[in-house]
Amino acid sequence: MGPITCLSQLDPNGVYTYADYLTWQLDEHVELIKGKVLRPMAGASRRHQQLSRRLEYVIEGHLRRSPCEMYHAPFDVRLTRNVGAGDAQVQTVVQPDILVVCDPAKLDERGCVGAPDWIIEIVSPGNLKHDTKTKFDLYEENGVREYWVVFPGEHTVLAYVLDAHGRYEVAGEYAAPGPMPVTVLPGLAVEWSEVFDAAV
Numbered sequence: 001m002g003p004i005t006c007l008s009q010l011d012p013n014g015v016y017t018y019a020d021y022l023t024w025q026l027d028e029h030v031e032l033i034k035g036k037v038l039r040p041m042a043g044a045s046r047r048h049q050q051l052s053r054r055l056e057y058v059i060e061g062h063l064r065r066s067p068c069e070m071y072h073a074p075f076d077v078r079l080t081r082n083v084g085a086g087d088a089q090v091q092t093v094v095q096p097d098i099l100v101v102c103d104p105a106k107l108d109e110r111g112c113v114g115a116p117d118w119i120i121e122i123v124s125p126g127n128l129k130h131d132t133k134t135k136f137d138l139y140e141e142n143g144v145r146e147y148w149v150v151f152p153g154e155h156t157v158l159a160y161v162l163d164a165h166g167r168y169e170v171a172g173e174y175a176a177p178g179p180m181p182v183t184v185l186p187g188l189a190v191e192w193s194e195v196f197d198a199a200v
Contacts, residue, residue, distance in 0.1 A: 010037055018078055018090035029074045033134060035091035047152050048122050052097055054195045055120060055150075059100065062188040068102040068117065075099070076111035077119075079142040085113050092138065097122045097150075100185070115139070117184045118146040136160070140168045146184045155196040159183075 004010060004024040015035035024030075031038040044052070052072065059070050077099060078085070079092040098120040101107060106114045119139055121131040131149055139147045140162070147160045147168065156175040160168035161183045174180045177197075179189035 007037070007039075012037070015091065017088050018093055019087040021093055022087065029095055031095055032091060032093040033138065038130070044122075045124065048097075048124060051122055051150060051152055051195060055098055055190065058190050058194055059098070059188070062185060063100070066102075066185065067104070068100050068185065069104075069107070070098065070100050071112070072096075072098050077116060078111065078113050079138065080114055081142045092142075094135070094138070096120065102184070115143045115145070117144070118148070118182065119144050120148040120150060122150040122152060136168065140166070146171070146182065150195075155192075157192070157195075 005026065007026065007028070007030070010016070010024075014037075016032055016037060017035065018032070021030075021032055056070065056072060063070055073095040075095060077094050077096060078090045079094065080090055083089045083091060096116070096119045099112065099116040100118040101112055102117045103114075106112050106116075119135075121135060123131050136147065136149075140160075143162065143166065145162050149158045149160075151157070154175065156173065157180055158173050159171040159180065161171040163169045171183055172180060174192050177191075177193045180192055182188040182190065
């Protein structure tokens with residue numbers, strides 16, 4: 001069989017691995033969740049881009065004094081808990097909007113292997129369940145220490161951190177001007193108004 005160049009060539013009921021994913025020649029960015037192909041990610045809206053850029057600007061300024069590194073989609077994050085890190089074993093590859101990795105051993109030329117320390121997803125109208133349920137469960141299960149969900153329409157950020165039992169608890173819900181502290185990066189608090197003020 002020739003190369004996979006469009007999603008219709010993939011079996012919607014099939015189970016795929018990162019090794020398969022690497023061979024695909026698709027125009028769209030897709031994600032693999034436990035072997036299942038997720039629909040292509042929609043192009044980011046202008047507001048999505050604006051909020052992402054503002055968050056990245058604040059985070060990058062803080063990380064200049066830190067060993068941690070920030071990346072943004074498209075950037076492959078291979079979640080490997082319980083499956084091993086070999087290309088043919090990994091069945092989950094996600095493309096978080098923004099992520100911070102503090103362990104350089106998790107980074108290679110193709111992205112991140114294992115759980116980033118902090119992931120931020122900016123909700124789009126079509127991916128609410130994906131970010132608030134599917135990815136919430138996935139990131140919790142894989143040990144992503146801090147997960148922020150940004151709701152552009154509501155100008156709200158929900159911040160979750162792992163508790164001692166490896167379950168997410170709400171660290172904060174931010175919907176008005178004030179600092180939004182980052183648990184995994186002590187000393188960093190993102191100002192709500194720097195992200196949302198005058199957001200269109």
